[in-house]
Amino acid sequence: MRIAVLSDIHANREALEAVLEAVSHLRPDRLVLLGDIVGYGPDPGFAVDMATRLVSAGALCILGNHDEAAVHGPVGMTPHAREAALWTRAQLSPEQRGFLAALPFSVTIGDTLFVHASARTPADWPYVTDAHAAGQCLAASEAPLIICGHTHIPALFYARPGREPVKFTPRRNLAAPLSALRRHVLVVGAVGQPRDGDPAACFALLDTDLAEVTMVRVPYDMQATARKIAAAGLPEWLGMRLLIGR
Numbered sequence: 001m002r003i004a005v006l007s008d009i010h011a012n013r014e015a016l017e018a019v020l021e022a023v024s025h026l027r028p029d030r031l032v033l034l035g036d037i038v039g040y041g042p043d044p045g046f047a048v049d050m051a052t053r054l055v056s057a058g059a060l061c062i063l064g065n066h067d068e069a070a071v072h073g074p075v076g077m078t079p080h081a082r083e084a085a086l087w088t089r090a091q092l093s094p095e096q097r098g099f100l101a102a103l104p105f106s107v108t109i110g111d112t113l114f115v116h117a118s119a120r121t122p123a124d125w126p127y128v129t130d131a132h133a134a135g136q137c138l139a140a141s142e143a144p145l146i147i148c149g150h151t152h153i154p155a156l157f158y159a160r161p162g163r164e165p166v167k168f169t170p171r172r173n174l175a176a177p178l179s180a181l182r183r184h185v186l187v188v189g190a191v192g193q194p195r196d197g198d199p200a201a202c203f204a205l206l207d208t209d210l211a212e213v214t215m216v217r218v219p220y221d222m223q224a225t226a227r228k229i230a231a232a233g234l235p236e237w238l239g240m241r242l243l244i245g246r
Helices: 015-028 044-055 066-071 079-091 094-101 130-141 220-232 236-244
Strands: 002-006 028-035 108-110 112-115 145-148 155-159 166-167 174-179 183-187 199-206 212-220
Touching: 002 094, 015 044, 015 199, 015 212, 028 044, 028 108, 044 079, 044 094, 066 094, 079 183, 079 236, 094 236, 112 236, 130 145, 130 155, 174 183, 220 236
Parallel strands: 002 028, 112 145, 145 183
Antiparallel strands: 002 199, 108 112, 155 166, 155 183, 174 212, 199 212
């Protein structure tokens, strides 16, 4: 089975449209949206409507912390994230907020668990940024493979029984192997706001038959998104960081 995994769209219409075009050419068997459909970006209504259509067509979608903030209001966010969350909430209709409110914290396909932040207390939104956090994520689930987002930085952690996971940084557009002798945590890069120094949109293509995963990078018109962020009155840094991938 081939599964396309899109995380952290963040209301970036240009990035989402470019990624979905790339996904259509790959023709995966399943599509999973890993949360943070909204937040930061200028097109939250479009992003939620697109997610709704994709779910109606068979995609799976889970809740992200920015989705939760758009429904219930921001808690514990940075000033820019809080400002964007309040703006986003005002842009969404009751139906769009209702779609986000109904999303689960996690879904499972076969032996793979999908969660936005970490399998460890998903509702607290912990980041998986290092081997220790990856080990805590694995300890909270028996799934051989856990796929998450939230950090906006692609990473793959390999774990042997009784040992701390080892971190590996996947190369763009090159398949990385998944060993049957190890458990793994895959951290998917962001569609709508990459932070690994590469401004191209990122999504993951998991091939369970070949036991490999590829971080696919897709260029898009980030200048257009940055201009819309400024026009909406959102913090200009949210547009600038799209151009530098940070």
